[in-house]
Amino acid sequence: xxxxxxxxxxxxxxxxxxxxxxxxxxxxxxxxxxxxxxxxxxxxxxxxxxxxxxxxxxxxxxxxxxxxxxxxxxxxxxxxxxxxxxxxxxxxxxxxxxxxxxxxxxxxxxxxxxxxxxxxxxxxxxxxxxxxxxxxxxxxxxxxxxxxxxxxxxxxxxxxxxxxxxxxxxxxxxxxxxxxxxxxxxxxxxxxxxxxxxxxxxxxxxxxxxxxxxxxxxxxxxxxxxxxxxxxxxxxxxxxxxxxxxxxxxxxxxxxxxxxxxxxxxxxxxxxxxxxxxxxxxxxxxxxxxxxxxxxxxxxxxxxxxxxxxxxxxxxxxxxxxxxxxxxxxxxxxxxxxxxxxxxxxxxxxxxxxxxxxxxxxxxxxxxxxxxxxxxxxxxxxxxxxxxxxxxxxxxxxxxxxxxxxxxxxxxxxxxxxxxxxxxxxxxxxxxxxxxxxxxxxxxxxxxxxxxxxxxxxxxxxxxxxxxxxxxxxxxxxxxxxxxxxxxxxxxxxxxxxxxxxxxxxxxxxxxxxxxxxxxxxxxxxxxxxxxxxxxxxxxxxxxxxxxxxxxxxxxxxxxxxxxxxxxxxxxxxxxxxxxxxxxxxxxxxxxxxxxxxxxxxxxxxxxxxxxxxxxxxxxxxxxxxxxxxxxxx
Numbered sequence: 001x002x003x004x005x006x007x008x009x010x011x012x013x014x015x016x017x018x019x020x021x022x023x024x025x026x027x028x029x030x031x032x033x034x035x036x037x038x039x040x041x042x043x044x045x046x047x048x049x050x051x052x053x054x055x056x057x058x059x060x061x062x063x064x065x066x067x068x069x070x071x072x073x074x075x076x077x078x079x080x081x082x083x084x085x086x087x088x089x090x091x092x093x094x095x096x097x098x099x100x101x102x103x104x105x106x107x108x109x110x111x112x113x114x115x116x117x118x119x120x121x122x123x124x125x126x127x128x129x130x131x132x133x134x135x136x137x138x139x140x141x142x143x144x145x146x147x148x149x150x151x152x153x154x155x156x157x158x159x160x161x162x163x164x165x166x167x168x169x170x171x172x173x174x175x176x177x178x179x180x181x182x183x184x185x186x187x188x189x190x191x192x193x194x195x196x197x198x199x200x201x202x203x204x205x206x207x208x209x210x211x212x213x214x215x216x217x218x219x220x221x222x223x224x225x226x227x228x229x230x231x232x233x234x235x236x237x238x239x240x241x242x243x244x245x246x247x248x249x250x251x252x253x254x255x256x257x258x259x260x261x262x263x264x265x266x267x268x269x270x271x272x273x274x275x276x277x278x279x280x281x282x283x284x285x286x287x288x289x290x291x292x293x294x295x296x297x298x299x300x301x302x303x304x305x306x307x308x309x310x311x312x313x314x315x316x317x318x319x320x321x322x323x324x325x326x327x328x329x330x331x332x333x334x335x336x337x338x339x340x341x342x343x344x345x346x347x348x349x350x351x352x353x354x355x356x357x358x359x360x361x362x363x364x365x366x367x368x369x370x371x372x373x374x375x376x377x378x379x380x381x382x383x384x385x386x387x388x389x390x391x392x393x394x395x396x397x398x399x400x401x402x403x404x405x406x407x408x409x410x411x412x413x414x415x416x417x418x419x420x421x422x423x424x425x426x427x428x429x430x431x432x433x434x435x436x437x438x439x440x441x442x443x444x445x446x447x448x449x450x451x452x453x454x455x456x457x458x459x460x461x462x463x464x465x466x467x468x469x470x471x472x473x474x475x476x477x478x479x480x481x482x483x484x485x486x487x488x489x490x491x492x493x494x495x496x497x498x499x500x501x502x503x504x505x506x507x508x509x510x511x512x513x514x515x516x517x518x519x520x521x522x523x524x525x526x527x528x529x530x531x532x533x534x535x536x537x538x539x540x541x542x543x544x545x546x547x548x549x550x551x552x553x554x555x556x557x558x559x560x561x562x563x564x565x566x567x568x569x570x571x572x573x574x575x576x577x578x579x580x581x582x583x584x585x586x587x588x589x590x591x592x593x594x595x596x597x598x599x600x601x602x603x604x605x606x607x608x609x610x611x612x613x614x615x616x617x618x619x620x621x622x623x624x625x626x627x628x629x630x631x632x633x634x
Contacts, residue, residue, distance in 0.1 A: 040262060040287040046322070047265045051230070051257045051299055057249035059235035060299065094606040098552050100390060101331055105217040107151035107162060108550045110602040110613050116197055118159060119613050120149055121601070125161065126634060127197045128618060134609035135630045136618055139197035147188050153217045155309035157195035158203075160222060162212055163188060185211040187226055191274075191313045202274030204313050208284060209267035210303065213337065214328035214390070221372045222307045225337055227324045228267035228284075229300050233260070266290070267303055271314060290320040293380045294430070297323035297339055297363055304335065304367055304375045317374040321365055329393035333370040334378075336400065338387050339363040354416070357407050362387055364402065364424070366431060381431025383422040391493075391549075394451035399434060399475045400424045403449045403458050405441075419446050419460055423475040437478040440468050448503065450493035455481075455527060457501060461489035462512055465505075469527040481527035488518050488537075491546035494554060496580050499525030500533075504545050504552065504561060507537040516540040517563060519578055521585050533583040541565030543576070544601075555605045557581060558623075562600035563590065575600050575612050577626055589626045591619065 037043045054060055094114040099106045111118045117128040117136065123144050128136040149163030165188035187210055191203040210228030217223075236252035238245035267284040284303055302325040306317040327338040339362065361382040368376040385404035387393070392403045402424065407417035420438035424431040440446075441460025448459040456470035456478075465488050471481040487510065490503025500523060507518040519536040544551040545561040553560040559578040565571060574592035578585055591603075591612055599615045605623060612619040617633040 037287060037290070037292070043287045043290055044260075044262050044265070046292060047230075047262075047299060048257055048260060050296060051260075052254055054299070055250065055253045055257050057236075057238050057246040057253070059233060059253060060230060095553055095555050095604045098549050098554070100329070100549075103218065103332055104330055105153065106550070107153050107160075107215045107217075108602070109150060109152065110604065111152050111154040111159070112604055112606065113154065114606055116194070117604070117606075117611060117613070117618070118152060118154060118194065119618075120144070120152060120161065121613065121615060121634065123148065124634075125149075125159075125192065125200060127194060127200060128632065129197050130606055130609075134607065134622075135620055136611070136632050138632055138634070140194075140200045142192065142200045142202070149188070149190070151212070151215065153215060153222050153309075155217060155220045155222070157193060158309045158312070159192040159194050159200075160307075160309070160313070161188075161190040161192065162215060162224065164212065165207055185209075185229075187212045189224065189313055204274055205272040206313050207270045207272075208303075208305075209269075210301075213302075213325040216328070216330040216335065217309075218330075218332050218369075219372075220309050222309055223330070223335060223369060223375065224305045224307070225325050225328050225335075226267065226303045226305065227300050227326075228303065229324075230260075230264055231268070232264045233257075262287070265299070265301065266320075267301060273314075285318055285320040289318055289374075290322065291377045292322050293363065293365070295363070295380070295382075297321075297380075300324035302337060302339070302365065304337075306369075306373065306375055308372060319367060319375040319377050321377060321380075323363065323365060323380075325365075327387050327390055327392070329390045329395075330369070331395050333368065334395060335367040335369050335375065336393055336395070337365045337367070338393065339365065360385060360406070362404060364393070364400070364431060366400070366426060379426050379429040379431055381424045381433070383424070383433075384420060385417075388446045388449060391449045391451075392446070394456075396451065396453065396472070398425060399472075400431065401451055401456060401472055401475075401478075403446060403456065405446045405460075407445070416443065417445065418442050419444070419458060421456055421458065421470050421472070421478055423472065423478055425475070435474075435476040435478050437470060437480060440480070441466055447489045447491050447505065448493045450495070450501070452495055455524070457493055457524065459490045459493065459503070459505075465489040465508075467503075467522060467530055469524055469530050471527060482524075482530045484522070484530040484532065486520070486532055488514065488520075490518075490520055492549055492552060494552065496521075496554065496557075498582075499523060500580070500583065502554075502559065502580060504543060504559075506542070506546070516565070517543050517546075517576070519559070519585055521580065521583060523583060534585045536578060536585040536587055538563070538565065538576075540567055541572070551602060553603045553605065555623075558588075560591075560603040560605075560610065562603070573600065575603050575610075577610075591621050591626060591628075 097108045109120050119126045125142040127139045147165035149161035151162040153160040165186045187208045189206045193201045210226040213225035215224040236249045238249045269284045270281045272279045302321045304319045307313045323339045325337040329336045363382045366378045383402045385406040386408045394401045402422045405419045419440035422436045423434040444460040444462040447461045450457045454473040458468045467484045469482040488508040490505040492504045494502045503520040506514040508514045516538040521534040523531045523533045543561045557580050563576045564573045574590040577588045602613045608623045610621040620630045
């Protein structure tokens with residue numbers, strides 16, 4: 001196996017990699033004014049010095065109990081950076097995964113190349129081959145044991161499956177495995193050869209210490225972000241109650257930290273050849289490619305792995321940062337990973353939660369990914385508050401725009417919260433604040449964000465839904481250009497061209513009580529006067545597209561989203577088909593099969609056929625008439 005290593009511009013280290021030297025500030029591959037270390041001993045000292053100060057009678061906060069839970073106005077809005085693809089295989093055009101940035105693919109549970117459909121459903125990888133008449137023929141399948149891949153990336157005849165693995169023990173919930181004690185997260189990446197759809201074969205399996213953050217694929221190069229916590233500590237716990245017992249346990253744990261090695265801090269990997277069973281293992285990161293942010297960001301390690309899918313996952317490049325990662329945003333040339341300091345909010349009362357959130361900041365780490373080989377860590381910055389999701393970040397003309405809320409999502413004590421948009425630019429190894437506009441939605445939370453060119457669109461909600469239009473033409477002086485208040489909210493925003501923005505969310509009454517799925521069509525061509533030009537509201541129900549944009553499909557004016565409604569007289573489910581025609585919305589139908597397909601997962605379009613992937617099988621409908629033409633059961 002050949003490993004690519006990041007080369008940094010410092011004095012060469014001796015063969016062991018542990019020559020005596022001190023930490024340095026190194027320009028070059030990591031960016032200026034960012035701390036690196038010339039040897040392994042100094043890196044280990046960094047971990048130990050900070051851990052000794054943090055360790056307590058139950059181990060490291062957030063670690064001893066398992067791993068932390070992460071959870072310009074254009075005349076026309078740009079065409080959505082989403083599903084349109086020209087098929088290089090199969091017949092005609094087809095839809096792909098709905099993505100944030102054009103040309104940057106995102107992992108999902110369903111992938112297609114226009115002739116084959118790949119699905120991970122019910123713990124099984126299934127492959128369907130599209131037939132000339134629009135139906136499908138089920139081809140190969142691969143049962144997945146002891147892990148739960150929820151993400152896929154496809155490049156040619158290679159498929160990557162990504163998800164948590166737990167070996168022969170049950171998966172940990174928040175780090176605790178009943179009957180087994182506390183457990184660390186393990187992520188598994190499996191490379192599948194799908195050149196023969198009827199016989200998918202496992203080429204390589206890579207297991208890594210840590211939790212999966214996210215991944216992207218650009219021109220056959222996959223980048224995967226993993227956050228790993230310290231491992232291998234057999235923490236002491238108080239033997240009985242009282243301060244003496246806690247003090248004794250703390251001293252024992254400090255001794256454990258002081259005796260630790262880099263194996264306790266850097267993630268470990270095991271690579272298994274799927275054809276021969278041969279394994280290779282070792283440390284995922286070398287001391288020379290671990291970066292230390294200027295401000296202490298915890299003891300987790302964020303690893304960015306780069307795979308060229310043309311050569312496979314047995315060769316990779318890595319970059320590491322001593323920080324955790326929770327949200328990833330990427331362009332073709334840059335990757336940004338947001339870090340949120342771990343806090344167990346469930347243990348805090350209202351007063352403590354308010355105090356903890358006051359002044360809370362999210363750190364953002366930028367990587368240069370323009371080279372298909374090694375990612376380069378460029379720098380770190382921070383913004384006030386918490387991010388909603390990947391759409392909270394956007395890069396435009398060298399400026400990163402970030403939307404945040406000063407209280408974490410969903411907390412009843414967030415009456416004093418406000419939202420803001422901050423602009424940042426990389427300067428001398430630091431993402432420095434350029435400008436800021438605050439005061440968005442006092443006492444409310446951000447529910448949706450979309451940035452398009454030099455405009456930002458932010459939806460906040462508590463009882464009503466203000467849609468804010470943010471003027472970002474001058475990054476140093478961002479401002480609120482316009483505001484629209486309506487009942488309900490949009491949880492996902494999608495540009496549909498001609499100055500129009502489509503929102504998918506929930507209708508609500510004057511008191512903020514939600515009542516059912518709602519589609520809103522906004523005219524934002526005049527940023528000072530945004531208008532809702534049409535509305536389509538269901539009398540109940542919800543859609544997965546409200547919280548997972550991969551469940552949203554937009555194809556030539558037709559919107560397709562899974563839908564589930566519960567009523568006293570029964571439930572209704574299927575796929576809502578909504579037509580966007582000029583400034584009007586029309587519900588053209590609900591795609592349902594004979595078994596009502598209660599769990600529609602994804603929809604995609606290939607040629608003249610709509611394919612609905614469910615837990616039971618694949619439904620097929622004519623794109624023009626929406627009539628059912630078949631159902632292929634699993």
